[in-house]
Structures are given as C-alpha cells and as structure tokens.
Amino acid sequence: MAGLLRIIVQRLLLGIVTLFVVSVIIFVAVNALPGDFAEAILGQGATPEAVTAIREQLGLNQNAFTRYFVWLGGVLRGDFGVPLSQALFAGNFGTTATGTEVITVVDQIMPRLRNTLFLAGVSAAIAVPLAVTLGILTALYRNSAFDRSMNVTTLSAISSPEFFIAYVLILFLAVLNPVFPSLSNIFPGMEFSERLNRTMLPALTLTLAVTAQMMRMTRAAIINLLASPYIEMARLKGLSPMRVIVKHALPNALAPIITVIALNLAFLVTGVVVVEVVFVYPGIGQLFVDSVKIRDIPVVQACCLIFAAVYILLNLTADILSIVSNPRLRHPK
Amino acid sequence: MSEPLLKIRGLKIEGRSDETWNPIIKGVDLDLNKGEVIGMIGESGAGKSTIGLASMGFCRDGVRISEGSVVFDGVDLVTASAADKRALLGKRIAYVAQSAAASFNPAHKLIDQHTEGPVQHSVSYRSDSQADGIELYRRLRLPNPDEIGFRYPHQVSGGQLQRAMTAMAMACRPDLIIFDEPTTALDVTTQIEVLASIRDIVEQFDTAAIYITHDLAVVAQMADKIKVLLKGDEVEEADTRTMLSQPQEEYTKSLWAVRSFERPAKPAVATGATPVISVKNVTAAYGTVDVLHDVSFDIHEGRTVAVVGESGSGKSTTARCITGLLPPRIGHIEFDGQQLPLNYRQRDKMQLRQAQMIYQMADTALNPRKTIGETIGRPVEFYLGLKGKEKRAKVDALLEEIELEPTQYFHRLPSELSGGQKQRIGIARALAAEPKFIICDEVTSALDQLVAEGILKLLAKLQDQLGLSYMFITHDLATVRAISDEVVVMKDGVVVEQGEKADMFQPPHHPYTDLLLSSVPEMDPDWLDNLLKERGVDNIGDAAVDKM
Structure with missing residues (x-):
C-alpha cells in the first residue's frame, strides 16, 4: 500500500509541474493573440493616445515577464484578477458596469463552471453506464447483427457534427414530440427537476458524441482477453457467457476502459462550446468564446487554466484507478 | 460389462488455417471407465490437448469437431446444446490446465474462484463450498490451508497454484478430470509434490482422469493405461506396465529410446590449463x-x-x-x-x-x-x-x-x-x-x-x-x-x-543435489510409490511447508 501511496504522490506532483508548464504556454499563447483589449474596446475610432492611456491604466504596458508573475502570484492565491471589461469601467467611473461592487474573474466564471460541470455530470451519468453496458453486450454477442448495428449507430453518431445531432434531437424531441425544451436557459435557484429537464437535450447530444469511443474500447478490451487461459478456464467451469465476461474478463479489462472514460469526461467539460451555443446553455464554453472575442485576457487565461486542470486531474484519476484496478499492486506479495 | 463413463468414437477434429479446414485429429477412439486414469502422450502437435478439450465437448477458436461422438454418461457432447454442456462442465467434468498461473483469474481470490463452480451449479452453498475448499487444500498438502485460499493468484507459488487448481477441479466432485500437462511448468522437486497430491486425491474420490503429458516417466506414475498419439492418430494403447516393458510400434520404441543418449566421457582437463x-x-x-x-x-x-x-x-x-x-x-x-x-x-x-x-x-x-x-x-x-x-x-x-x-x-x-x-x-x-x-x-x-x-x-x-x-x-x-x-x-x-x-x-551428494537427483521421475511405474515410501509421505508435506 505504501508503494501505491508513493505512486499517487508522484503523479500528483507531476500533475502540478504539468499545470505550471501549461500556465506558461497559456500565457504566451494568449499574449500572442493579434490585437489587444484596448484596440478591441475602442473600435475604429481609436486614437493612439487613447489606446496608450487604456493600456497604461490596465497594466498592459508592462513587460510580459512581470505580467506573468503578477498573474501567477494572483492565481496561486486564488485571485484570477478582474475582467478587463470590468476593470475599465471601475477605473473610469469609480464603479462597475452594473453599478455595484467590482466583479472578479472568479465571480464571473464560477456560476458558468458550475453549469458546465452539471451538464457534464448529467451526460456522464447517462453515457458511461450506457457505453460500458453496450460494450459488454457487443463483446458478448460479437459479430452478431446486434454488434454490427450498434457499431454502425455509434460510429455514425460520433461522425456527425454535434450541431447536426443537436438539431436532429431538437426536431424529434422538442418540435415534433415536445418532450424536452429546446432552450436550456437555466439560472441559479432553479429547482433540480426543472434544471435537469432543461439540461436533457444538450446532455443527450453529448452522450451521442462520447458513447462510441467508450463502448468500442470496452468491447475491444474485453475481446482482447477472451483468448486468455483464465477465460477458457471460466468457460470450462460451465459458467454462463454473461458471467464469464462480466466476472472474469471485465475486471481485468478495466485499465484501458478507465483511461478512455477519463478522456471523454474531460471532453465533456472542455469541448462543449458548440452544444452550449445551440441550446443557449450558460456554460463556461460560451463565456470563453465571448472573452476571446473582446480580448479579455484574464478571463481567457482563467478558462484555459481550468480546462488544463480538468484534463490533468481526470487523467491523474484515471491513472490511479487503473493502478488500483490491478490486484498485483493492491495486494503485494 | 457396463457402459464406460466416457466413450469416444471416430473423433475427427479440424483446424482452420487460411480459410481451409485441415484435419488435426484423424479418427480417435477412447474408452474410460469410472475411476480409471488414462495417460495420453505424444509430441507437441500430436493433438493431446485438442482431444482433452474435445472430451469436454469444447473446441478452441478456429477448431471444430467434424465427425464422431463423445459420449459422457449417455450424453453426446458433440451434439448437445451449449446449455446442456454447461450443466456438465465444471460439475461432472473438470479441467486442470497446464499453467495454473495463467489459468487462475488474476482479479479474484483463489477461494472465490474455487466456490464459483459449486455455487453456480447449485451444488452447494458458498459457505459449505468454502469449508470444503479449505479441506481439499489440506488434503492436497498446501501450506496454511486455512489461509492460502484468501490470497490472490500472484501471491502464491506455481506449484501451490497447480494444487489449488486441482482442488478447484474437485470442488463439485466431478466424475472425470482432464489434466492437461499439469506439472510441465514446474521444477522437479515441486513436480513430485503435485504428482503425489493429484494421484492421492484422484484415488480417494474414485475420479476418472485423462492425464495429458509429453513426459513418459510422469505418465508411468499416474496412469492405469497409456495411449500414444502421433500427428492426430493413435499409435497404440495398452496398460501402463505392458506399454513400458513391451512397446509394439516403432514410434513408441523411439520415444522410449530418447532417454538413452549420452556422450562419452572426455579426458580430464590438464592441470594448469587456462580456462576459456x-x-x-x-x-x-x-x-x-x-x-x-x-x-x-x-x-x-x-x-x-x-x-x-x-x-x-x-x-x-x-x-x-x-x-x-x-x-x-x-x-x-x-x-x-x-x-x-x-x-x-x-x-x-x-x-x-x-x-x-x-x-x-x-x-x-x-x-x-x-x-x-x-x-x-x-x-x-x-x-x-x-x-x-x-x-x-x-x-x-x-x-x-x-x-x-x-x-x-x-x-x-x-x-x-x-x-x-x-x-x-x-x-x-x-x-x-x-x-x-x-x-x-x-x-x-x-x-x-x-x-x-x-x-x-x-x-x-x-x-x-x-x-x-x-x-x-x-x-x-x-x-x-x-x-x-x-x-x-x-x-x-x-x-x-x-x-x-x-x-x-x-553418491555421496550434497543433500540438495540428492533431492534434485531423486526427484527426476523414472520410467518405473513404482518409482513414485517407492520414493514416497523412502521419504515418508509426511516429509513431502513438510517439504512443501519449508518452501514457503
């Protein structure tokens, strides 16, 4: 067990180092975006003087090195700064655009992030059990008509663009048969059931997008093991085919399945912009795109860092679970 | 005379390679009575394992039974439905594989794999089967029988796993066990313990067995009769002592003769020569x-x-x-x-x-x-x-x-x-x-x-x-x-x-050299009995504990 703990700590530290490297890349990349906030906000009437004034006011004239460490220092304290859009108003008028206190990046991102995580959670709760079950069934009935039709269906789903699937679902589940609302405008204080109801269509769209890969990996990982001597042994013990697969193959196939699930979960958090736009779902993806449009650098950087952290964290979890799924490591000699 | 427990007639098996089916087994007959042990020997590719599996009505992928019948206690396993076969497999016919290390599922404890058969076949309750498993571990002289079943396969040595697998095959008290080269992967000193254990338990429960091996000396200890196979055909069959003393066919004789190859001694090394x-x-x-x-x-x-x-x-x-x-x-x-x-x-x-x-x-x-x-x-x-x-x-x-x-x-x-x-x-x-x-x-x-x-x-x-x-x-x-x-x-x-x-x-040897030398099976069918007598049966159990 001590060995396991050491591996986990090692991976955790490695994750932190990765995150640090990613933060440098994010900073450099965001700063390499053409144009800047001052020009974007002043539009066509920008005079060089006005641009300089705003840049000075927001600290954009300092060199990149200083700005990076100021930003990193803030991030480490949990302070992602103030959105440039807010800071400008605060500086000019002593108040914010909305007339109340200064809204920080965290204030702006948190509710959006919660919404996105909710959507990802609902999608995962449908997609993961569905994919694993289908994977088991297709492995059990491999090369049957069921297996082939499932493969074709899921592959078509993953090959179609998400917006197309989204509109097809809207057509069938909102327009022709009004089961779910086609707009997913959720807001704080909403009842859970209502929130779930409105999240359903985007969640189903995402489910269709991620099921294929997880299902196929489950199927492949199981079939890969079917030639092994302990599976033959299980068959020769007269066990039912279902039991052979679920009890004897699946526990040994977990590692690759977990890895693919983690990758797909990460996609559910970071890759949902299109779906959010189609369903007008107030998630972090929309905020991210809006912020890039107006070159609101603190928000963009914060979003990128969150995305990176999600990826690293999920992969880390997958690694650890894969290790734990191996009895040799759980129960050393 | 009553009907044999297992009766194979005209068994032909084909294997697929490149879209064509080629014969692997070319018409083999076999009769096995209750409590009888038949040894099946031959080189690799002779089809021993294929016949072993076929006597359970089982074929690996890319292999099929094309002709013949495998009748176990009145049921033809070739034509029986999958569900009918499953009802027999594990319960009345059991299998012990060559590599126990690979044939135990690495994800489950030994005792859980042991009780799975009896519970799934509704032979006994889990708790009873577990107690019975521990008793079998004891009879097979496994060290710490009360505790060893609660380990995972990778925590147990190869020789012990092989005995645990024999115990698992015994779990439902089957009428027939197929042993597929159960000691080939073991060291000689470990092999003795496993051979003695298998033989004892088969005798105790009057179980019939097909014992597959390429080692003549091993089969001489285990079997009542021996069948020699070559490239999917039967060469000859006879009871063990006859087969050892008077093999009829040229091929069998050549198998027997292999062990006699020995190089003449070379002159001693000159003193003071520099070694290579x-x-x-x-x-x-x-x-x-x-x-x-x-x-x-x-x-x-x-x-x-x-x-x-x-x-x-x-x-x-x-x-x-x-x-x-x-x-x-x-x-x-x-x-x-x-x-x-x-x-x-x-x-x-x-x-x-x-x-x-x-x-x-x-x-x-x-x-x-x-x-x-x-x-x-x-x-x-x-x-x-x-x-x-x-x-x-x-x-x-x-x-x-x-x-x-x-x-x-x-x-x-x-x-x-x-x-x-x-x-x-x-x-x-x-x-x-x-x-x-x-x-x-x-x-x-x-x-x-x-x-x-x-x-x-x-x-x-x-x-x-x-x-x-x-x-x-x-x-x-x-x-x-x-x-x-x-x-x-x-x-x-x-x-x-x-x-x-x-x-x-x-002689005289270092005690370990002695142990090694005396553990090599000999062609004499009484060799194992004599050795066990010489060492005292309890010693084998002790030796197993020492190995822990």
Whole structure:
C-alpha cells in the first residue's frame, strides 16, 4: 500500500509541474493573440493616445515577464484578477458596469463552471453506464447483427457534427414530440427537476458524441482477453457467457476502459462550446468564446487554466484507478 | 460389462488455417471407465490437448469437431446444446490446465474462484463450498490451508497454484478430470509434490482422469493405461506396465529410446590449463537485493559445464553476468585469463564476439520479420566484416553446419519453420560470430524429446568439430547426463556443489543435489510409490511447508 501511496504522490506532483508548464504556454499563447483589449474596446475610432492611456491604466504596458508573475502570484492565491471589461469601467467611473461592487474573474466564471460541470455530470451519468453496458453486450454477442448495428449507430453518431445531432434531437424531441425544451436557459435557484429537464437535450447530444469511443474500447478490451487461459478456464467451469465476461474478463479489462472514460469526461467539460451555443446553455464554453472575442485576457487565461486542470486531474484519476484496478499492486506479495 | 463413463468414437477434429479446414485429429477412439486414469502422450502437435478439450465437448477458436461422438454418461457432447454442456462442465467434468498461473483469474481470490463452480451449479452453498475448499487444500498438502485460499493468484507459488487448481477441479466432485500437462511448468522437486497430491486425491474420490503429458516417466506414475498419439492418430494403447516393458510400434520404441543418449566421457582437463571462461567470486544484485552470492566456476576449452538448479536459483543471472548484461557487484569474469570489462558496453568487438548466447524460446529470440539469411547474415557482417558473396557463402556454410539445406531455408521467415528448426537457426546465429564459448540457456526445454535429442547431438557434433566450450543452463537432469562434462549445482544464488559429471551422479551428494537427483521421475511405474515410501509421505508435506 505504501508503494501505491508513493505512486499517487508522484503523479500528483507531476500533475502540478504539468499545470505550471501549461500556465506558461497559456500565457504566451494568449499574449500572442493579434490585437489587444484596448484596440478591441475602442473600435475604429481609436486614437493612439487613447489606446496608450487604456493600456497604461490596465497594466498592459508592462513587460510580459512581470505580467506573468503578477498573474501567477494572483492565481496561486486564488485571485484570477478582474475582467478587463470590468476593470475599465471601475477605473473610469469609480464603479462597475452594473453599478455595484467590482466583479472578479472568479465571480464571473464560477456560476458558468458550475453549469458546465452539471451538464457534464448529467451526460456522464447517462453515457458511461450506457457505453460500458453496450460494450459488454457487443463483446458478448460479437459479430452478431446486434454488434454490427450498434457499431454502425455509434460510429455514425460520433461522425456527425454535434450541431447536426443537436438539431436532429431538437426536431424529434422538442418540435415534433415536445418532450424536452429546446432552450436550456437555466439560472441559479432553479429547482433540480426543472434544471435537469432543461439540461436533457444538450446532455443527450453529448452522450451521442462520447458513447462510441467508450463502448468500442470496452468491447475491444474485453475481446482482447477472451483468448486468455483464465477465460477458457471460466468457460470450462460451465459458467454462463454473461458471467464469464462480466466476472472474469471485465475486471481485468478495466485499465484501458478507465483511461478512455477519463478522456471523454474531460471532453465533456472542455469541448462543449458548440452544444452550449445551440441550446443557449450558460456554460463556461460560451463565456470563453465571448472573452476571446473582446480580448479579455484574464478571463481567457482563467478558462484555459481550468480546462488544463480538468484534463490533468481526470487523467491523474484515471491513472490511479487503473493502478488500483490491478490486484498485483493492491495486494503485494 | 457396463457402459464406460466416457466413450469416444471416430473423433475427427479440424483446424482452420487460411480459410481451409485441415484435419488435426484423424479418427480417435477412447474408452474410460469410472475411476480409471488414462495417460495420453505424444509430441507437441500430436493433438493431446485438442482431444482433452474435445472430451469436454469444447473446441478452441478456429477448431471444430467434424465427425464422431463423445459420449459422457449417455450424453453426446458433440451434439448437445451449449446449455446442456454447461450443466456438465465444471460439475461432472473438470479441467486442470497446464499453467495454473495463467489459468487462475488474476482479479479474484483463489477461494472465490474455487466456490464459483459449486455455487453456480447449485451444488452447494458458498459457505459449505468454502469449508470444503479449505479441506481439499489440506488434503492436497498446501501450506496454511486455512489461509492460502484468501490470497490472490500472484501471491502464491506455481506449484501451490497447480494444487489449488486441482482442488478447484474437485470442488463439485466431478466424475472425470482432464489434466492437461499439469506439472510441465514446474521444477522437479515441486513436480513430485503435485504428482503425489493429484494421484492421492484422484484415488480417494474414485475420479476418472485423462492425464495429458509429453513426459513418459510422469505418465508411468499416474496412469492405469497409456495411449500414444502421433500427428492426430493413435499409435497404440495398452496398460501402463505392458506399454513400458513391451512397446509394439516403432514410434513408441523411439520415444522410449530418447532417454538413452549420452556422450562419452572426455579426458580430464590438464592441470594448469587456462580456462576459456572463469567466473571469479561473483556477487550480483537486482536493485538492492543480492541474487548471486560469491559464485565461482571455470569452463575449459572444448568442454560443457551444465549449470543446474530450479527456477530462481540464479542460473540465468550468472549468464547475464558473464555476458555483461548485468555487471556483478563484486567479482569479475575472465576470458582466456584476461579480465573482461564488467559491463558489455565497455567490451570491444573481439570480446563480445567470443561469448554468444542461444535462448530458450527460439520463437521469441528470432525477429519474425527478418528472413533466416538476414538473421544469420547480421552477425557475419558485424563480427567478421564479410559482405556480398562472401557473406552469402558463410551463411550457406553455417546453414549446412546446422543441417538445413541453404537454398531451401535462406529466404524463409521464422514463422515458416518448426520449433526445432528455429532453435537450429539460433545455434547458427551464435556460431556466426565464430566464438570460443556459447551459453545455452534451457535450449531444449521448449522442445519435444525427439527434437531435443537432435539439438543435443548437433551441439555435441559442433563441439567436437570446432572445440567450442558450452555453459549449459538447464533444470533437466536427463539433459545434464546426456551432454555435460562438468556440473555446477545452484540453489538460491549459491553454488552448492560442483565437479565432474561422473562424480556428480555418484553418491555421496550434497543433500540438495540428492533431492534434485531423486526427484527426476523414472520410467518405473513404482518409482513414485517407492520414493514416497523412502521419504515418508509426511516429509513431502513438510517439504512443501519449508518452501514457503
């Protein structure tokens, strides 16, 4: 067990180092975006003087090195700064655009992030059990008509663009048969059931997008093991085919399945912009795109860092679970 | 006379390769009465395992029963439905596989796998089956029977797993058990314990058994009658004693004769001669754990030193030290009286060239994508610097030396060769460097006896022609007897005894050498009984506990 703990700590530290490297890349990349906030906000009437004034006011004239460490220092304290859009108003008028206190990046991102995580959670709760079950069934009935039709269906789903699937679902589940609302405008204080109801269509769209890969990996990982001597042994013990697969193959196939699930979960958090736009779902993806449009650098950087952290964290979890799924490591000699 | 428990008639089995079905089993009959043990022997590819599985109504992927019947207690398993077969499998017919380590599911505890059969077949409740499992572990003389079942397979040694698997096969008290080479993967001293355990328990419960093996001496201990198979056909069948004393067919006689190959003794080494290879006080470690302790021995020109010991005794580690793959922590290796650099990276081409290796698994030791010509040509070019026509001529000469026709084999891939031929290519590759010294690491243990004998004879011939020195790593004492001049016995990384072969096979011995020698099964059907009597049955159980 001590060995396991050491591996986990090692991976955790490695994750932190990765995150640090990613933060440098994010900073450099965001700063390499053409144009800047001052020009974007002043539009066509920008005079060089006005641009300089705003840049000075927001600290954009300092060199990149200083700005990076100021930003990193803030991030480490949990302070992602103030959105440039807010800071400008605060500086000019002593108040914010909305007339109340200064809204920080965290204030702006948190509710959006919660919404996105909710959507990802609902999608995962449908997609993961569905994919694993289908994977088991297709492995059990491999090369049957069921297996082939499932493969074709899921592959078509993953090959179609998400917006197309989204509109097809809207057509069938909102327009022709009004089961779910086609707009997913959720807001704080909403009842859970209502929130779930409105999240359903985007969640189903995402489910269709991620099921294929997880299902196929489950199927492949199981079939890969079917030639092994302990599976033959299980068959020769007269066990039912279902039991052979679920009890004897699946526990040994977990590692690759977990890895693919983690990758797909990460996609559910970071890759949902299109779906959010189609369903007008107030998630972090929309905020991210809006912020890039107006070159609101603190928000963009914060979003990128969150995305990176999600990826690293999920992969880390997958690694650890894969290790734990191996009895040799759980129960050393 | 009553109907036999298992009755196989005209069994024909086909295997698929490239869309066509080829016969594997060409019409075999078998009768087995209740409580009777039949031994099935033959070389690999004879179809022993295929028949074993077919007597459970089971075929591996790409194999099918094309004709015949397998009637078990009135049910024809060839025509029975999958569900009907499942009701019999595990419950009335059980299977013990060759490698228990691979056939236990790594994800579950032993006892959970043991109780699965009885619970799924509704034979008994989990708790009863668990108690029964512990009782079986006790009868099979497993150490700590109350506790061992609650371990995972990787926490239990190979010999113990093999006994746990026999216990698992017994879980539903079947009428018939198929033993598929259950001791082939074990060391000789462990093999004895497993053989004795299996025989006892089969007798106690009056279980019928099909015992599949390629080892004649083993089958002589286990079976009431023996069936000899060759390439999917039955050669002959007779009761064990008749078969051993009066084999009828030429093939059976040739199988019996293999064990008699032995090289004549060579003259003793002149005193003061410089050995080709000298291992000097070598201590070596993997990580921080020492696995070799102060190992020393010499190998002289034109002589074969057999290094004997069970798995984990440090035989192969010693070879790794000599080749420089594992630099010793203390001590060194001398070649012709010159000290070799410890790490192979620091050795020059001349030094590397002088020590070559032949590996156990010829299958994995040859690059599957390189033709034979390329595989042998590579060291010819690397060490001897030959190119073009000269290289081709050298490769052809080497192929002739290993008794393979050059024009026929030069362009073939390893997959187009038999196991014995692949091992010959391994020998040619080692010879290509024109070395003085070759390490043979269990080169015959993956081969059938007849093929192995051919390899041993070839190695002996090459030694006489080229004056080669061999270090022959093996756990098989019959091989030692056949080929060696000197013997080094290792245990737990220590040399326990060494000397001339003639002395080694004469008492008195070191107790461990004695144990090893007396554990090698002999063709006498009473051998195991006598040995057990000699050692006292309880001793075997104690020995098993000692091994923990």
